Amino acid sequence: MKQAIARFAAALALAALLPQLADAKTPPAKTPPAKAAAAPEEKDAATAEFEKFRAILEEDNPAELFEAKGEDLWKQKRGPNNVSLERCDLGLGAGVVKGAYVQTPRYFADADQVMDIERRIAWCMEKLQGFKRADLVKKPFSTDDYTPDLVSLVTYVASESRGLPVAIPQRHPKEVAAYKIGREIFQYRAGPYDFSCATCHGEDGKRIRMQQLPNLLEKRDAMRAYAGWPGYRMTGGLMHTLQWRMNDCFRQQRFPEPGYLSDAVTDLLTYLGANANGNIYKGPGIKR
Numbered sequence: 001m002k003q004a005i006a007r008f009a010a011a012l013a014l015a016a017l018l019p020q021l022a023d024a025k026t027p028p029a030k031t032p033p034a035k036a037a038a039a040p041e042e043k044d045a046a047t048a049e050f051e052k053f054r055a056i057l058e059e060d061n062p063a064e065l066f067e068a069k070g071e072d073l074w075k076q077k078r079g080p081n082n083v084s085l086e087r088c089d090l091g092l093g094a095g096v097v098k099g100a101y102v103q104t105p106r107y108f109a110d111a112d113q114v115m116d117i118e119r120r121i122a123w124c125m126e127k128l129q130g131f132k133r134a135d136l137v138k139k140p141f142s143t144d145d146y147t148p149d150l151v152s153l154v155t156y157v158a159s160e161s162r163g164l165p166v167a168i169p170q171r172h173p174k175e176v177a178a179y180k181i182g183r184e185i186f187q188y189r190a191g192p193y194d195f196s197c198a199t200c201h202g203e204d205g206k207r208i209r210m211q212q213l214p215n216l217l218e219k220r221d222a223m224r225a226y227a228g229w230p231g232y233r234m235t236g237g238l239m240h241t242l243q244w245r246m247n248d249c250f251r252q253q254r255f256p257e258p259g260y261l262s263d264a265v266t267d268l269l270t271y272l273g274a275n276a277n278g279n280i281y282k283g284p285g286i287k288r
């Protein structure tokens, strides 16, 4: 493990020497960031080191800690109503957790809404357990000394879909509408740099610093929006869900922060998720 960390540090040092790689701390240039300028061999060396480090960490996947915590939270009687979430319907019937993650976002008749998994669990916490929505959305993302319960719960529920194919339904008209709006949002250019999601994620071979940006318009890369999430990020060592990823990418885009658990985020996740349909989900993972 020590050796792996040393090698990882070496990879970072190598990256620092590559002048082509933009530093994300400096404000972005007006042009879309990071057209892969590095020679292919250099790029591959750095990426390979990350992959090795990730492989070593995955043997002892830190996400498992959050899965265990989430399972505990799922089964405990909690909230003002002192009930567990075991009656929560994640789309496959009350209490069915297996396979639910890879089949959301989906339409829920009781809420008359399309919901992604985080939104749905929050809904159950509110309706079944009696938590207040305002409290659930107050501090939604992990920080150095705090992991929201929802993050652990999502990680647990996601782990119960490990090894199953992504199968996000597109049957109900609201599911179809969510996909279409998600695609619109993905392509929508605005903000101080006139970026859309597609500016960074709509071409092959783009990168920012060490990070290769997936081309989310390509079927081949679509699973990257989904795979490994919820993810334990090596950067910062925090567990994050796709709600966080979307929020952070709006920030990268210099857009106003999207509402946590909002329609806009669900729509984007419907679009990205349904594009990954048919791929096998390997469970919560590790991200840079």
Ligand code: HEC
Pocket: 033, 186, 195, 196, 197, 198, 199, 200, 201, 208, 211, 212, 213, 214, 224, 225, 226, 227, 228, 245, 246, 249, 250, 252, 253, 268, 272, 287, 288
């Ligand atoms: C300014 C460039 C930029 C814009 C604009 C941008 N992103 Fe990202 N995106 C990134 C970076 C950087 C990463 C992190 C890549 C990494 O860590 O490997 C990322 C990662 C992601 C990931 C996770 C991919 C993975 O491999 O896990 C998803 C999904 C994503 N973005 C979606 C979006 C969506 C949706 C939008 C529009 C709301 C968007 N991005 C806008 C730069 C951008």
